[in-house]
Amino acid sequence: MGFSERIVLINEIEQIRQSSVICFLTSLRPNVQAQISEDAIRVIFDHLLLLPKNPAKKIDLFLCSNGGAGTVPWRLIALLREFTDKIGVLIPYRAYSAATLIALGADEIVMHPFGEMGPIDPTVSNEYNPIDANTKRPLGISVEDVKAYINFIKTTVGIQHEDELVKTIEILVQKVHPLALGNVERFISQSRMIARKILLTHMKDTPDHVIDDIIETLASKLFFHGHPINRREAKDELKLKISPDPNPKLEKAMWSLYLDFESELENRTIFDPLSAIYRSLPPPAAPTFPMPPAGWTAAIVPPGASAEIELKTSMIESARLTSHFVQKFRFVVAGNGQNLEPLVRQETLAQEWSETLAPAPALEKKRK
Numbered sequence: 001m002g003f004s005e006r007i008v009l010i011n012e013i014e015q016i017r018q019s020s021v022i023c024f025l026t027s028l029r030p031n032v033q034a035q036i037s038e039d040a041i042r043v044i045f046d047h048l049l050l051l052p053k054n055p056a057k058k059i060d061l062f063l064c065s066n067g068g069a070g071t072v073p074w075r076l077i078a079l080l081r082e083f084t085d086k087i088g089v090l091i092p093y094r095a096y097s098a099a100t101l102i103a104l105g106a107d108e109i110v111m112h113p114f115g116e117m118g119p120i121d122p123t124v125s126n127e128y129n130p131i132d133a134n135t136k137r138p139l140g141i142s143v144e145d146v147k148a149y150i151n152f153i154k155t156t157v158g159i160q161h162e163d164e165l166v167k168t169i170e171i172l173v174q175k176v177h178p179l180a181l182g183n184v185e186r187f188i189s190q191s192r193m194i195a196r197k198i199l200l201t202h203m204k205d206t207p208d209h210v211i212d213d214i215i216e217t218l219a220s221k222l223f224f225h226g227h228p229i230n231r232r233e234a235k236d237e238l239k240l241k242i243s244p245d246p247n248p249k250l251e252k253a254m255w256s257l258y259l260d261f262e263s264e265l266e267n268r269t270i271f272d273p274l275s276a277i278y279r280s281l282p283p284p285a286a287p288t289f290p291m292p293p294a295g296w297t298a299a300i301v302p303p304g305a306s307a308e309i310e311l312k313t314s315m316i317e318s319a320r321l322t323s324h325f326v327q328k329f330r331f332v333v334a335g336n337g338q339n340l341e342p343l344v345r346q347e348t349l350a351q352e353w354s355e356t357l358a359p360a361p362a363l364e365k366k367r368k
Contacts, residue, residue, distance in 0.1 A: 019057065021060045022318045032313060059087055070191060087106045102198075120215075261317075319358060
């Protein structure tokens with residue numbers, strides 16, 4: 001399907017929910033997973049400006065992402081509250097980390113049976129982080145990993161003497177710059193602060209200890225950043241505002257809509273630039289059989305071979321407008337490594353959002 005066909009599913013969900021639906025998805029594709037980023041707020045604002053009514057009776061955010069920038073959830077929820085007093089978040093599949101924070105700002109969360117949320121403990125990165133020896137890029141530091149290291153020393157190992165504890169901290173500081181650790185502490189505080197502010201947008205009358213329990217569980221008590229929270233756990237254990245009995249028609253429409261986005265973002269296809277370069281070569285470059293000995297890849301994908309590839313990594317869509325974040329790259333075989341494997345260089349050609357209005361009949365239908 002394409003945008004025109006997805007409008008039908010979006011309209012169906014809007015009719016069931018009596019809401020205006022905005023879809024926000026980032027790529028889950030292996031090797032090109034995308035992050036929620038600040039620029040998405042500006043694009044979502046374009047969609048909000050096209051709502052048939054302002055304020056809207058209810059806005060549903062159809063959300064799927066592995067997470068991203070920790071400041072986006074508060075900005076997004078605050079923006080949505082400018083256009084409606086009632087927010088729903090529809091989760092067909094993954095809504096991890098920053099996406100979970102966004103869901104906390106909803107008056108109602110509708111989780112598909114396949115839907116998942118996750119912990120909100122952030123992974124932080126700045127110029128003081130350790131450098132990966134292979135990629136030469138800063139390694140992310142999990143906030144909870146730092147806390148777990150200290151807890152391991154004190155509780156599991158049983159070191160309690162102050163001098164010995166100081167030595168364990170010195171060992172950590174030798175591996176991780178002190179300013180990077182300071183950054184970790186700031187992010188711990190910020191994550192909890194944002195979670196509280198978001199929850200209070202619709203839970204002002206909730207006792208403080210209930211909000212504290214939600215934040216502490218999502219930030220620390222699940223231990224593993226990748227822990228998947230299903231809808232029963234979210235409702236019964238975390239006490240989140242999960243829709244108790246989702247409409248079967250709604251679940252079907254949510255999954256059908258997700259599957260179409262999944263196809264367009266190619267989430268089930270592993271991205272491999274070398275394969276793309278190989279496919280771009282003329283037929284004579286194809287391998288012969290039986291296969292040549294070790295090093296044959298260097299022979300069939302020669303240095304200088306290249307391919308230009310366009311990747312769609314984020315989508316924001318409503319019944320009135322579709323927006324895509326598109327990245328264009330050139331991948332070039334720059335030579336061969338020690339084991340004769342091709343070394344691929346990535347060149348960025350373009351990164352931009354593109355927007356297309358819905359076909360005229362769909363826009364006219366919304367006006368009526």
